[in-house]
Amino acid sequence: MEKADFVLKGSAIFTGAGDKPISGCVLIKGNRILKIVPLDRMTGYIDEKTTVINCGDHLIMPGFNDSHMHISLGSVQNDPDFCIQMMNCKSEEECVQMVKSFADSHPDNPWIYGTGWYAEVWDNPHTPSKESLDALNLDRPVCLNSFDLHSVWCNSIALEKIGIKKDTPNPQGGIYGHDEQGELNGILYEPPATKAMMDEVLNVPTLKQSLLKCLKHFRELGITSVADVYPSGLTNDNIPEIFDELEQSGELTTRITSFPSLTDIAGAKELKRKYHTNKHRVAGLKQVLDGVVEAHTAFLSKEYDNDPGKFGDTSLTQDELNKYVLAAQKEGFPVKIHTIGDQASTMALNAYEYAKSKIGKLTLHNSLEHIDMIRQDDIDRLKSLNVMCAVQPQHCIGDYMSGGYLPCIGKERLSHTWPYREILDAGSHLAFGSDFPAVYSVNPIWTIYAAVTRCEPNEGKPDGGYFREHAITLTEALQAHTKWSAYAESFENELGTLEPGKLADVIVLDRNLFDIDPQKIRFAKVNLTFSDGKLVYKRGK
Ligand SMILES: [Zn+2]
Incomplete structure (x- = not known):
């Protein structure tokens, strides 16, 4: 025997x-x-x-299998040797002091990078400036993301390095901040203004070291496989090679299934040809279709309560999405579509329906990702289109807690958000994930807890949970974080x-x-x- x-x-x-x-x-x-x-x-x-x-x-x-994360970005942002966490700072001086001690203890980092500063919660709320950073007399650029990622606070060396001058015109949708004398003040507002700098900062030479620390953390949390979905959030072009090196050296203790961009099917085919072991593989494609509710970029069927006439937007038209989804099905790639607003969910389902009308039956494990909002008539379409839902229960609790959704969509629509119970009852499947690093915690136990109790996992509030009628059972939650998340990666025969x-x-x-x-x-x-x-x-x- x-x-x-x-x-x-x-x-x-x-x-x-x-x-x-x-x-x-x-x-x-x-x-x-x-x-x-x-x-x-x-x-x-x-x-x-x-x-x-x-x-x-x-x-x-x-x-645990995490069906939606951005592991490279998560690794570097949670690496104390790459990123300074400034969430708890209470003043500009405290942030500057953190920059100084980080710079002293990390002489080889090409950029000093930090995130999380939040001027409105400082003891003396005010817009910080490059002067306080310049006074440190560092020999390197400093780039500090605000907590909401909408602004960057940087020093003069960083501005010079990116080529932003006093009279550089603002990019469309972004602002280079100036002081009263018309000099640059070191604050860049909105992604179009911060992009060039972030692209430099997030080309991380020490990514492999950060990933090793992240994998250690995942072992402690029991995360043995993940779907790493597009976009990576970094500008490194060597990410698959690093996964490969980690696999060869026996250090890849969490399996990585990649979902590259839907709009580059040829690139995905090439990646799939190169990487196809059970430790590191390509299973499908990912598309971000709409945005997020708080920024009014999630695509809604009815206007935003606090922004009349505005419905949000999508990255592709219905025709474009149809074309890509059909092409992916023909190539054997299941598709993950990020849909947060209900109208984006409708569009994604329309695209699957279109593909079904062309090829007969949809057999691949296609999914909607996030689906904060989906109408009941669309929930009813999931099963016949064979579409599953990859969701992140900690997001839902976090967004109830922050109160950011209520003014945007109102109480009635809020009460129908994240309808996990209804999705299961309609015969579709849930796959759980974290959306790391855009999450409260990557801990799967907390995700299970949030789905079962509809409470936030740190303090267990509120009593009775948020909209408890959408809660699911413990068995359903455990299966969503193991069996069905493996299924969402077309990995169910192995995992x-x-x-x-x-x-x-x-x-x-x-x-x-x-x-x-x-x-x-x-x-x-x-x-x-x-x-x-x-x-x-x-x-x-
Ligand atoms: Zn994501």
Whole structure:
């Protein structure tokens, strides 16, 4: 009889194939799951080389799969050796002091980059200026993103480096800030004005080091596979090569499935030809169709409450989208379409419907991404078009909390946002993800908690949750972050459930989520993470 390398025995194995945990043993051999057997059948699979781990009543389950993130940008923004976090600063001086100590301790960084400054919450709210940064007499450019990414605060060297002069005309939609004397003040407003500088800053020579730190964090959180979706957020042109290097050196402990741009199918085909292992692969294409609600760029069927006559906009026309989606289907690429406004969701479904009318049946695992707003008549179209929904429950809670949606769309429309329950009831599927780094926390446990309780995971508020009628069950939430997110990456034959023959990405939590008050889910931790059959993380070790 074949012997196992690892035996995980316990009373709570959530395979994902069934609804409830079962007792037994998960047998791991090489990088695959050998079998799941009852406790009394374990001995035959054990020899002197087998490691037996008694997990008691702690939940044994498939590793978390995050179906939507931007891992490169997330890695560098969360790397304290690349990015200064200024969220908690209370004054211009405090920000400047952080810049100084960062510059002193990071002499080789070509740019000093920071993010999160928020002048309105400073003790003395005012617009900062380049003078305070210039007074540090640094030899390098400084670029500091505001918390909302709408402005950049920089020093004179940064302005010179990008070639912005006192009399440079403003770009369309952006402003180069000036002081009362007409001199540049070091503040650039809106992306058209900040883009050239951000493109330089976000071409990150130390990306690989940042990714290694991020992968360590993911092992601690039990994230064993992710969909890395377009855009990367960086201007590096070596991202796939870095993933490849990490794979070759055995350091890629989270599997990466890439979704490059829908509008470059030829480029995606080339990438797919080059990268197609179960550690690093290309599965489909991604398109950002509309924007976000707070900026009034999400595309709505009815005007914004606080901006009459404005409906938002899309990056492609219906005809263009139809053409791309059809071409992708013909090439065998499923498509992920970012839709936040309800009219964008309608357009995306129209495009799938168009493709269906041309080729008969849609068999690829196409999805809508985010879908903050979708009307019931469109929810009813999901199943017949075979379209699933990749959503980020922490976004929904975060946006309720911030209060940013209410003035834009009003209470009635707000009450129908993020209708996860309705999507499942209509026979479609949910795949969970984080949208890291544009998220509260990348922790999947918090995502599960938010979906089940509709509360924010940090403090567990509000009592009863936001629009609790859209909540889903724990089983549905766990499957959305394992089974269905693997499905959304067309990876379900290899991943997502604990079944014989599948890749051994397995985690063990520090409790059984099925046995506790749902309000306590947010406190759960990962004790063990197995990636590709190897024990890559042990809590406290
Ligand atoms: Zn995203």
